[in-house]
Amino acid sequence: MEEPEDYVLEDQVGHLLRRAYQRHLALFQGIMGEDGPTSMQFAALHMLWRRGPLSQNLLGRLLAMDPPTVKGVVARLMARGLVVRERDPSDARMLLVALTPVALAALPGWVEKAKAVSAATLAPLPRDEAARLSAILRRMG
Amino acid sequence: MEEPEDYVLEDQVGHLLRRAYQRHLALFQGIMGEDGPTSMQFAALHMLWRRGPLSQNLLGRLLAMDPPTVKGVVARLMARGLVVRERDPSDARMLLVALTPVALAALPGWVEKAKAVSAATLAPLPRDEAARLSAILRRMG
DNA sequence: GGCATTTCGTTTCTAGGCTTACGAAACGCC
DNA sequence: GGCGTTTCGTAAGCCTAGAAACGAAATGCC
Numbered sequence A, B: 001m002e003e004p005e006d007y008v009l010e011d012q013v014g015h016l017l018r019r020a021y022q023r024h025l026a027l028f029q030g031i032m033g034e035d036g037p038t039s040m041q042f043a044a045l046h047m048l049w050r051r052g053p054l055s056q057n058l059l060g061r062l063l064a065m066d067p068p069t070v071k072g073v074v075a076r077l078m079a080r081g082l083v084v085r086e087r088d089p090s091d092a093r094m095l096l097v098a099l100t101p102v103a104l105a106a107l108p109g110w111v112e113k114a115k116a117v118s119a120a121t122l123a124p125l126p127r128d129e130a131a132r133l134s135a136i137l138r139r140m141g
Numbered sequence C: 001g002g003c004a005t006t007t008c009g010t011t012t013c014t015a016g017g018c019t020t021a022c023g024a025a026a027c028g029c030c
Numbered sequence D: 001g002g003c004g005t006t007t008c009g010t011a012a013g014c015c016t017a018g019a020a021a022c023g024a025a026a027t028g029c030c
Helices: A013-032 A039-051 A056-063 A067-079 A101-122 A127-140 B013-032 B039-051 B056-063 B067-079 B101-122 B127-140
Strands: A083-088 A091-099 B083-088 B091-099
Touching (some): A013 A101, A013 B127, A039 A056, A091 A101, B013 B039, B039 B083, B067 B083, B091 B101
16 A cells, blocks of 8 residues: 555644643743743642652652653752652651752742643633543543 | 642643653554554654655654754664665755665554554544544644 | 855753663561 | 562663754855
């Protein structure tokens, strides 16, 4: 079959998902600004805010990140002074990750910006379609 | 405001998009198998199939990839013998990327698998929602 | 014809993301 | 109590992705 035309890349879900996520990341970066956290760094910080200190492993599961990926994100957060790591006294395998006061002070502002990012990502859609998109994506998970 | 609860990560579009794309990539890799192309490698190959030899830059624009990213993808395709690069005789700035016979022989099978990937990605959705998802994502681009 | 601008490719840096493999610690079961 | 299994973290390697900065080549405009 010499007909490439019945598979058009631009129409494939994968490509559309990639483009949409790509655009979302660009919006995130633009709204958070130069010295703000990246998308995944913010996700980790916010999860620690909601749940308190967590092991790297659990943090990763909650955020859908592999252990090696979590390690990288936490290392960069540590380098920026937003997070500290301590051995769990009750289980020496675990490294508990906890927010620093610096992170606690910055988080409320960042959460507001994160809300703006979500709004900007959905901005091209009428309200009912935004809701439908969320429902569909959740079902695909 | 000490209330993290009004921003729930799992409900944000960005997170849902990331999860969906993550799942898609896993399906792609699983269906293509060990020695198949990656998602972006396949996208590049298929675009070259449809359009003939292209400069790296144009290829990147068609696929929504930055120049450094294209360079890496093309380098890996070249290392696998699927692609060759030649200077454009009419414009010495351009490196024309072209498929090799190996790639031409493999492409029909890979396209079939790529169709299976799209189907698998959409499998959890009823047919009308799959169509709606595509329409919504396209509008967000 | 000559100079500013644009385009193309590259390099380097930072970041995320996955795979495979491995060591250390804890747990479960006997 | 001891041994196998599971869990946690780490390491190294590959791939995608973007920013910034640069050289080289072509184009456009004067």
